[in-house]
Amino acid sequence: MNDSATYRHSHTTQGYGETYEAAYGPSTYYGQLWNTIERDLVVSTLKQIRQAGAEKCLDFACGTGRILGVAESVFDCTVGVDVSDAMIAVAREKCAKSKIIKQDLTCSSLQDRFDVITSFRFFRNAEESLRNDALRSMHRHLSGNGYLVANIHGNPCSPGMIALSARSLVSRGTARTISKKKFERLLTNNGFKTEMQINYSYLPRIGSFFPRWYRPLMGPFEKALPNLPLLRHISESTLFVARVV
Numbered sequence: 001m002n003d004s005a006t007y008r009h010s011h012t013t014q015g016y017g018e019t020y021e022a023a024y025g026p027s028t029y030y031g032q033l034w035n036t037i038e039r040d041l042v043v044s045t046l047k048q049i050r051q052a053g054a055e056k057c058l059d060f061a062c063g064t065g066r067i068l069g070v071a072e073s074v075f076d077c078t079v080g081v082d083v084s085d086a087m088i089a090v091a092r093e094k095c096a097k098s099k100i101i102k103q104d105l106t107c108s109s110l111q112d113r114f115d116v117i118t119s120f121r122f123f124r125n126a127e128e129s130l131r132n133d134a135l136r137s138m139h140r141h142l143s144g145n146g147y148l149v150a151n152i153h154g155n156p157c158s159p160g161m162i163a164l165s166a167r168s169l170v171s172r173g174t175a176r177t178i179s180k181k182k183f184e185r186l187l188t189n190n191g192f193k194t195e196m197q198i199n200y201s202y203l204p205r206i207g208s209f210f211p212r213w214y215r216p217l218m219g220p221f222e223k224a225l226p227n228l229p230l231l232r233h234i235s236e237s238t239l240f241v242a243r244v245v
């Protein structure tokens with residue numbers, strides 16, 4: 001695999017930050033999911049951790065600052081790191097309170113240690129070796145008993161990922177997925193203990209075909225479906241809270 005094909009280089013093309021932001025526009029699936037479910041979930045999780053005494057937060061692979069922006073509304077000290085100038089340029093405009101560093105923490109470390117590290121939309125598409133390198137690095141950068149708040153967004157049993165895998169079969173590609181069990185195992189192998197899992201993102205991404213009825217339904221559906229026990233297996237995304245052991 002050449003360098004430009006690795007996940008480390010996947011978001012480095014000039015202008016990629018703006019493209020990424022557009023995917024989170026208010027009329028997109030991801031924008032609606034963020035506005036109806038995910039932002040509140042991240043805010044309430046980080047607030048609980050803040051109340052438990054955490055003060056310093058690092059957002060690993062901060063991208064355009066989507067999660068970092070939330071973190072800086074909760075914590076006084078926030079740092080974002082990413083390897084892409086294109087993504088960081090947007091984050092710097094949005095997250096004025098945070099220190100934002102271009103660095104690959106899997107290759108070199110910061111002096112600082114943090115009480116909480118966030119990492120979103122990273123683990124599904126990262127290669128297996130990068131997943132492990134990243135978790136080892138996060139472990140090194142956390143204070144004893146520190147918190148990792150991360151999500152995975154590619155459960156192979158979710159309707160969205162089943163559809164993607166079927167499409168990939170036809171086009172002879174491969175759909176990257178990661179199951180909750182697999183991620184929990186990665187966490188354990190890299191010195192973390194999972195404390196909490198919150199499932200979300202149940203509806204498949206068919207909204208662009210039926211935007212008029214899909215948009216108003218997303219909020220109520222996403223809030224009701226987690227209460228049905230069997231459905232927890234088919235959510236596309238899961239937020240994990242894990243602690244250093």
Ligand SMILES: C[S@@+](CC[C@H](N)C(=O)[O-])C[C@H]1O[C@@H](n2cnc3c(N)ncnc32)[C@H](O)[C@@H]1O
Nearest residue numbers: 007008011061062063066082083084087120121
């Ligand atoms: C899908 S984006 C997620 C951005 C942000 N966390 C979010 O949830 O919106 C993935 C990010 O991972 C970054 N990345 C990839 N490999 C990395 C590494 N080794 N260290 C730091 N960031 C990395 C990419 O540059 C990209 O900005």
